[in-house]
Amino acid sequence: MANLRIRDLVKTYDKTQVLHSINLDIDDGEFVVLVGPSGCGKSTTLRLVAGLEEVSNGTIEIAGRVVNNLEPKDRDIAMVFQNYAIYPHMTVRKNIGFGLRSSKASKAEKDKRLESVAELLGMTEYLDRKPSQLSGGQRQRVAIGRAMVRDPAVFLFDEPLSNLDAQLRTQMRLEIKKLHQRVGSTIVFVTHDQVEAMTMADRIVIMKDGDIHQIGTPAEVYHKPANIFVAQFIGAPSMNMIPGRVTGDGTIELATGGGLAFERSLPEGREIILGIRPEDLHPGQASGVIEGSVNVREPLGHETLIYVGTSNGDVIAKADGRTPPEIGETVQLGADPENLHIFDAATGEALA
Amino acid sequence: MATAEDLQVKPKADVLLQTGPSRPPRNMGQIIRFLLLFAGGILMVMPIAFMISTSLKWPHEVYNLNFIPDEPTIENYIYVLEDGRFYWWFLNSLIIAVITTICSVIFDSLVGYTLCKFRFPGRYIVFIAILSTLMIPTEMLVIPWYLMSQQFGWLDTYWGIMFPGLMTAFGTFLMKQFFETVPDDFIEAARIDGLNELQIWWTVAMPLVRPALAALAIFVFLGNWTAFIWPLIVTNSVEMYTLPVGLSSFGDEADVAWELIMTGAAISTIPTLIVFLIFQRFIIRGVVMAGLKG
Numbered sequence: 014m015a016n017l018r019i020r021d022l023v024k025t026y027d028k029t030q031v032l033h034s035i036n037l038d039i040d041d042g043e044f045v046v047l048v049g050p051s052g053c054g055k056s057t058t059l060r061l062v063a064g065l066e067e068v069s070n071g072t073i074e075i076a077g078r079v080v081n082n083l084e085p086k087d088r089d090i091a092m093v094f095q096n097y098a099i100y101p102h103m104t105v106r107k108n109i110g111f112g113l114r115s116s117k118a119s120k121a122e123k124d125k126r127l128e129s130v131a132e133l134l135g136m137t138e139y140l141d142r143k144p145s146q147l148s149g150g151q152r153q154r155v156a157i158g159r160a161m162v163r164d165p166a167v168f169l170f171d172e173p174l175s176n177l178d179a180q181l182r183t184q185m186r187l188e189i190k191k192l193h194q195r196v197g198s199t200i201v202f203v204t205h206d207q208v209e210a211m212t213m214a215d216r217i218v219i220m221k222d223g224d225i226h227q228i229g230t231p232a233e234v235y236h237k238p239a240n241i242f243v244a245q246f247i248g249a250p251s252m253n254m255i256p257g258r259v260t261g262d263g264t265i266e267l268a269t270g271g272g273l274a275f276e277r278s279l280p281e282g283r284e285i286i287l288g289i290r291p292e293d294l295h296p297g298q299a300s301g302v303i304e305g306s307v308n309v310r311e312p313l314g315h316e317t318l319i320y321v322g323t324s325n326g327d328v329i330a331k332a333d334g335r336t337p338p339e340i341g342e343t344v345q346l347g348a349d350p351e352n353l354h355i356f357d358a359a360t361g362e363a364l365a
Numbered sequence: 366m367a368t369a370e371d372l373q374v375k376p377k378a379d380v381l382l383q384t385g386p387s388r389p390p391r392n393m394g395q396i397i398r399f400l401l402l403f404a405g406g407i408l409m410v411m412p413i414a415f416m417i418s419t420s421l422k423w424p425h426e427v428y429n430l431n432f433i434p435d436e437p438t439i440e441n442y443i444y445v446l447e448d449g450r451f452y453w454w455f456l457n458s459l460i461i462a463v464i465t466t467i468c469s470v471i472f473d474s475l476v477g478y479t480l481c482k483f484r485f486p487g488r489y490i491v492f493i494a495i496l497s498t499l500m501i502p503t504e505m506l507v508i509p510w511y512l513m514s515q516q517f518g519w520l521d522t523y524w525g526i527m528f529p530g531l532m533t534a535f536g537t538f539l540m541k542q543f544f545e546t547v548p549d550d551f552i553e554a555a556r557i558d559g560l561n562e563l564q565i566w567w568t569v570a571m572p573l574v575r576p577a578l579a580a581l582a583i584f585v586f587l588g589n590w591t592a593f594i595w596p597l598i599v600t601n602s603v604e605m606y607t608l609p610v611g612l613s614s615f616g617d618e619a620d621v622a623w624e625l626i627m628t629g630a631a632i633s634t635i636p637t638l639i640v641f642l643i644f645q646r647f648i649i650r651g652v653v654m655a656g657l658k659g
Contacts, residue, residue: 115559
């Protein structure tokens with residue numbers, strides 16, 4: 014186990030800079046998830062840490078040692094790949110033991126370590142099977158086992174759950190989290206799935222276009238998003254964004270019509286974007302912030318998502334699952350002032 | 366990824382219900398296809414059948430094109446096998462074909478792997494340069510090969526016969542294309558696990574392209590086993606002849622002993638059949654494995 018320090022990390026391919034001066038501190042035993050849309054640089058960051066790509070500028074430190082010029086095998090890391098990368102021509106035993114090939118431990122010690130990892134992952138009875146005889150989840154466990162057996166300072170996971178079906182993904186998510194609690198290793202986990210990020214991480218790093226937009230605990234990035242991108246990326250369905258302007262009496266005039274009293278003081282005339290999560294918009298309130306007619310309903314059982322048409326496009330709200338408003342019905346949507354998010358219209362950054 | 370259950374063949378209902386003998390072809394198209402395949406099969410088998418037929422004939426019957434010899438004999442086989450030169454030629458061909466096959470499989474896959482998995486300046490140019498040699502016919506190459514062999518003192522030696530085939534452009538191309546199918550994640554995972562590049566090539570990449578290696582081994586072995594022009598040019602002494610060259614020397618200027626040539630050819634097909642049977646197994650297994658990877 015060890016900490017990981019990334020300082021001013023830059024990666025350039027030819028003339029294209031894909032990472033712009035990334036700074037990140039990961040503590041010993043922390044589970045950090047890098048999340049963002051495709052092309053945001055999260056996998057590149059992970060590959061730079063692994064030593065699979067050359068650093069263009071900046072430094073990467075693992076356990077206080079700069080590893081920029083070290084080969085992947087000398088960095089004391091282990092990586093689990095998206096498509097598992099378990100060798101189809103080797104048995105589970107050989108696949109897991111593959112990580113110990115370069116170890117100087119005795120054969121008995123290697124066997125012992127292999128068996129204990131297999132037991133921890135519940136793979137003991139499959140040790141002599143080939144990957145083709147395993148299910149997707151079991152293959153993923155083999156890949157994790159191969160990483161674990163080396164007892165590395167830092168575990169790197171590159172979208173390891175992407176190839177699994179929804180049910181198995183939920184199960185493996187839980188297993189990886191339990192594993193982390195039991196082993197206590199430092200883990201850097203890359204995903205594009207914000208649900209994975211929220212459920213697994215101690216801290217989430219949200220990236221876009223080669224920049225880090227916010228680093229924080231799941232609660233922080235959800236409740237206090239740093240900007241519009243983070244606000245919309247985290248949470249499903251996405252946060253509603255409604256343009257508005259601060260008026261002379263301190264209220265906000267919304268593009269959807271109507272005004273909104275707001276406690277925080279903002280300069281008059283300032284263009285803002287009001288962010289409201291669908292779960293914070295309550296239909297049926299007499300003095301709602303937004304008024305519109307229900308265009309679409311998406312019943313989810315315990316709740317129903319309603320798409321309310323306004324002069325500024327559809328706004329999504331969550332309604333009761335049993336008695337949702339009818340399609341075409343005009344509804345008033347209300348929100349508590351403390352659940353509103355105000356962003357600067359020009360920069361997209363959170364205000365106040 | 367597909368599991369073993371996914372791959373189980375589920376018979377169609379109409380197949381399960383079918384209890385009588387196999388069904389007749391349904392339409393004219395199917396009959397024509399069967400006939401064409403049958404004709405193709407005959408076309409492939411006929412030369413082999415005639416080779417065996419001729420090997421069982423007496424010299425006076427060779428130019429009689431009847432398929433079944435009037436007086437079948439195994440005298441030709443006895444003559445060829447009692448002729449000590451045949452064993453020499455057989456051994457020469459075997460040594461040359463085996464060594465060339467091993468070298469070609471190793472070197473072609475090494476070069477193919479390098480061109481496929483490493484990024485270095487000029488990689489594309491090197492690949493095109495190797496490929497472009499495929500456009501030069503062997504007949505044009507034998508003169509420079511001969512001059513080279515002469516200068517290095519390789520004439521009438523195993524090395525002289527073998528050196529042009531130790532690495533082939535076709536094999537390099539074939540292997541490069543197959544290595545493209547090996548995901549980079551496998552290579553990178555092995556790199557993180559501490560293997561050096563040569564170990565990765567041998568332990569991880571090579572087993573994953575076994576079907577291609579088997580195909581290449583068959584091609585190279587057959588090519589060298591049946592090679593005629595170059596061994597004919599580079600060898601002088603009868604002891605250094607390969608089988609095709611040796612067999613062509615049966616007979617004299619006035620007459621060609623076709624029955625002996627066909628006898629030798631019939632015997633010489635045995636190793637090629639063995640090689641094919643051995644490596645065909647790997648090709649089939651490889652196809653099955655590729656199907657399971659998903």
